[in-house]
Amino acid sequence: MFDCGRIGVKEALAPMFMENPDSTGSNAAIVAVEQARDLLLAALGGVSFGLLGDEESLTMLLALESVGRVVDGARVLSTTDVLRRSEYFDASAAKNAAAQAAAVQTAAVQTASVQTVAAEVAGAESGRTESGSTESVIPEGATPSAAALAAPTLARRLGCRSGVDLVCTLARLSRAEVRQRAALGEKAGERMLLGRPLTPTYPVLGEALQGGAVGVEQARVIVKVLDGLRSSVLIEDLDRVERSLVASGSGAITPETEGLPGAGIAFAPELLRQQGIQW
Structure with a gap:
């Protein structure tokens, strides 16, 4: 590291x-x-x-x-x-950690089995047999799932x-x-x-942002407007608002902006914010 x-x-x-x-x-x-x-x-x-x-x-x-x-x-x-x-968590690191934990667990089980057999033999030689007296020596948390969770991100x-x-x-x-x-x-x-x-939460905006049709500052304004409307309008209406704002930000003329004042002109963030207030 x-x-x-x-x-x-x-x-x-x-x-x-x-x-x-x-x-x-x-x-x-x-x-x-x-x-x-x-x-x-x-x-x-x-x-x-x-x-x-x-x-x-x-x-x-x-x-x-x-x-x-x-x-x-x-x-x-x-x-x-x-x-x-x-x-x-890193997949390869988690896999390696799980494999190591499994190896430790297997070795611990084998050790416990040997100790159990040895105890039984010793008990038989002394004329008595104690069952269940051998405690497991498997380390706590040494399981594949625990080790996987310990793998680094x-x-x-x-x-x-x-x-x-x-x-x-x-x-x-x-x-x-x-x-x-x-x-x-x-x-x-x-x-x-x-x-x-x-699909992104706002796919039309995502496409415009990745394609350079709108800038980061414009996109933040659009997200703020859409988030404010999300709980109070229908999905279809929210989609229409998203398309309208993206078109206004990029200067594109679409069915949502055709005939509106300023259609075809790319709006700066301040104008987009004012347009969002109207919604």
């Missing part, structure tokens, strides 16, 4: 990569993200923003925001995924007390930022049940 606050990402994850050397290199998405970062650095490395013309400056802003929304959405979903993984394996500490250390974020990402990711991100993906 490593000290959660004193080591870099590569050093921290090196043991995991040594166990699975091809786990990241063969992932096309990770390779593409790393290549995109290099391309972006090369494109922006020599740019002097102050020397851009007015039109170029505005175009640059729009281009960077478009890329930033995609990256920010992915950061929210990735953070939520790591936090989720940090809540569950992903965060514990890397020396961190929690998933929040792990993400804060690796991503260099504040705890407040990690919690904000987690709160949004829980509603807009893909959920998991027994290793199987489930």
Whole structure:
């Protein structure tokens, strides 16, 4: 394990990569993200923003925001995924712990059997037999299930007390930022049940966030509005509100926004908040 606050990402994850050397290199998405970062650095490395013309400056802003929304959405979903993984016990570690506990239990049972036989032989030689006098020497809690529960989580394996500490250390974020990402990711991100993906709580918003159609701040406003309405409206109405807010945030014209004032214009968070109040 490593000290959660004193080591870099590569050093921290090196043991995991040594166990699975091809786990990241063969992932096309990770390779593409790393290549995109290099391309972006090369494109922006020599740019002097102050020397851009007015039109170029505005175009640059729009281009960077478009890329930033995609990256920010992915950061929210990735953070939520790591936090989720940090809540569950590591499967391989649990399996190894259970196997070790089973071996200990088997050895203890064998030892108890030998002691019982020895006691019976000694009793027979002395002309008396005592039954039930031999206590079991099986260690308390040395069962496969108990050992499995003692297996470390992903965060514990890397020396961190929690998933929040792990993400804060690796991503260099504040705890407040990690919690904000987690709160949004829980509603807009893909959920998991027994290793199987489930539809997000707000699937239309989730698709827009991952696709960069809306930004993180816009998404938080939309979630707050939907959460406030969730207990008082029908599912069909909540779905209509979700589609309307996402369309307003992205500037798309949909059946929910067609004909409304500002249709086709992407609303900033403040305007989305005002629209939400009307619901």
